Amino acid sequence: MKIWKLILTLIAALLLIFIIVTAYNTVNVKSKQPPAHPSAVELNQTEAVQHLSKAITFKTISYEDKTKVDPQPYDQFLTFLQDSFPNVFKQLEFEKINTYGLVFKWKGTDEKKLPVGFTSHYDVVPVLKGTEQDWKQKPFSGAVVDGRIWGRGSLDDKIGVIGLLQAADHLLKQGYKPDRDLYFMFGHDEEVGGEQGAETIAETLKKRGVTFDFVLDEGGAVVEDMVPGVEAPVGVVGISEKGSATVQLSIKGSGGHSSQPEDHTNIGRISNAIAKLEAEQFHGDLKGPGEDLFTYVAPEMSFGMKYVFANKFIFEPVIERILLQEPASAALIRTTIAPTIFNAGEQYNALPEKASATINLRLMPGDSLEEVKAFIEKTIDDEDIHVSITGNEASSVSSIDGKPFETIQQAARNVYSDAVIAPYLMFAGSDARHYDKVSNNTYRFLPVRITAEDLNRMHGTNEFVTIDNYMNAIKFYIEVIKQASG
The missing domain is CATH 3.40.630.10 (Zn peptidases)
Structure with a gap:
């Protein structure tokens, strides 16, 4: 019985310390906004x-x-x-x-x-x-x-x-x-x-x-009503821009009559590759300019949101899951995948001998073209699909x-x-x-x-x-x- 009381006392003490530390972090978040000196310029x-x-x-x-x-x-x-x-x-x-x-x-x-x-x-x-x-x-x-x-x-x-x-x-x-x-x-x-x-x-x-x-x-x-948790307008100043890359997935193989298709056709394999990429996605990580954004807006948030961002070291996984739910905020923390063009086939009853897909990616700072290509090849896991990539990395x-x-x-x-x-x-x-x-x-x-x-x-x-x-x-x-x- 004494042991259980000791355990409960220890848990209560840790909880109290947690509340004190996180509350202290929250109330000590200071605004990063300089005082405004309204412009008095008169223009024609x-x-x-x-x-x-x-x-x-x-x-x-x-x-x-x-x-x-x-x-x-x-x-x-x-x-x-x-x-x-x-x-x-x-x-x-x-x-x-x-x-x-x-x-x-x-x-x-x-x-x-x-x-x-x-x-x-x-x-x-x-x-x-x-x-x-x-x-x-x-x-x-x-x-x-x-x-x-x-x-x-x-x-x-x-x-x-x-x-x-x-x-x-x-x-x-x-x-x-x-x-x-x-x-x-x-x-x-x-x-x-x-x-x-x-x-x-x-x-x-x-x-x-x-x-x-x-x-x-x-x-x-x-921007207005575009930054979650902030009621005031937010002037967002880009300190970097994502890279833009074009990935080509292509496969060649035997065609033939559509009455005798193989279990896995060229169209099917390219489609499967895209499905794998959309299911896997690049890892989301609140860092760099994305993290800087919330560091600057957190002091202007409501107490609840401020509490979460002031204690990011605890709540970061939760924040990332929330951000990944919307395309605009997901793009802030990960390299994005957007299939844009699909080419295959010329006739309804003939299996195409080749198929290809074009994917546009917007790269996070720190992600290289080589790393992105390696991720794609590993994810699609199909040696017959050729992967090529061109473009530029983030600024x-x-x-x-x-x-x-x-x-x-x-x-x-x-x-x-x-x-x-x-x-x-x-x-x-x-x-x-x-x-x-x-x-x-x-x-x-x-x-x-x-x-x-x-x-x-x-x-x-x-x-x-x-x-x-x-x-x-x-x-x-x-x-x-x-x-x-x-």
Whole structure:
């Protein structure tokens, strides 16, 4: 009896210690948000809206098939920029790289300080044929209706190009002088990989010995109702972007008449391989940028959620299981598998002699192409299926400890004082990855407030940006320039 009492006393003591320690961890979680200093910038809204509206009318469309690209709208767009921002072209050094890549250099007063770069792109994706009539305003009209600027590129990403030039123009008119060199770098083929634009610009600057303290591109945004457990808007700043790889599964073998099939056909074996991959999946692990996101938002959560994340060393398996239940949060903690193309057969009564499948994977930082291929081969366990992989690994992970990230965070807070600004892992690709070779840090943040519906509009139908959002983007760029350079 005494032994049982001793055991129960020990359990109660351990439980009390557990409660005290975990509660202490929870109440000692401190906010990582700097105090906001609301922007007091006054802008010429009419002029700014006219500039973005007009920019949208130029059909600077990127195509995978380069022969489809019409250079005339690109030439017209460059002429429009020169006419709209004469102060910028006059007072900043300007050059074209690869004809349509644009680089502006704003000379700073202190040559010892590393420069800072800002990049966006002015090419856009095509409007899907047959959907033109679904637009409330014509996709290249730049129409200003109901407080919105409509058209392809309003969010992705002429808002970045025009917003940055508006910010520079405003500061030039104020007589502002940066204490370090500032670069504005605008690509013209980001939507198809950025090889002729951002990659060539980065290579050119590398040859000149340019190294940036940080480069800021589009990417994350101020999102609403998209981060579990946080009621406030969350401004997510990409500190890395997942790699993108294409895997081909292929098999060859005897075909024959469909009346006498083998038990395992080529189609069946490829299908079985995909089924195995979807059933197995890559391991989910809350680490890196995904972990950083919750470290920054946890202090702003309700007590229950804060309790869980403040004691992640205990609850991590539970957190990971919860995150893996939804595609968006699962993508934050694991390499993803997405079968996208299946090819096999030409006739209904003939067994195909070969079958293949294409799988798109988005790689977590730290996962190599070789490791991914080995995982796939082990999982499908079929020696007759050939596995090939091409693509790129995740970009380097930029620092959240120090001035560069604090600069972006403070600028965002100054414009969106109600938002929680946090690092995260970007799932899609951007031009920022090309600047890894010439920058100590690369960040990804589009300074607008968006919803999940807005995200669908970026490459879809009825893309628009509200005027308020656009003006806040300009204010952010002014704030981040000032924060970064003096």
